Amino acid sequence: MTRLVLHIDRLVLTGIDRHDADAVAAGVQAELQRLLAQPGALGALTGGGDRPRIRAGSVPVPHGGNGHAMGQAIAGGIARGVKP
Template sequence: MVMTRLVIHIDKLVLRGIDRSDAAAVSAGVQAELQRLLAEPGAASALIAGGDRYRLKAGPVPSAPAGGRALGQAIAGGIVGGTRS
């Protein structure tokens, strides 16, 4: 079995119309959901197959999920979903 290391570095996340007080919750939601989604068997293969990437365009993110953490989870879903298109 070959182990491949996947490192995701989000340098900047721009969220227009989101209150600054929700920033920590959004960040926690993104991190937790990326870990959950990419821990599923085969889920990281699309990211790994693409090799090093300077930028990744996220897939659609539902507008205004309730709460910062839910928004973070939706963003993570968009990131992973964007690799499948």
């Protein structure tokens, strides 16, 4: 059995209101769980070995969206940054 452990020690979010932080974090967590549970996702990720840092780069977030939607967009950027 292959196991993936993902630690996010620091997530830099420029321009996001502090009041949205919990909703953004919940959106990131839920979307990463969904993306990484898809068939074949784990195999694509484990081929790259340990990675001390992932740079997701700029992630477009929906204007007027809620914190959860922002978190989903951020998780998509993280998932793209993790894949080899």
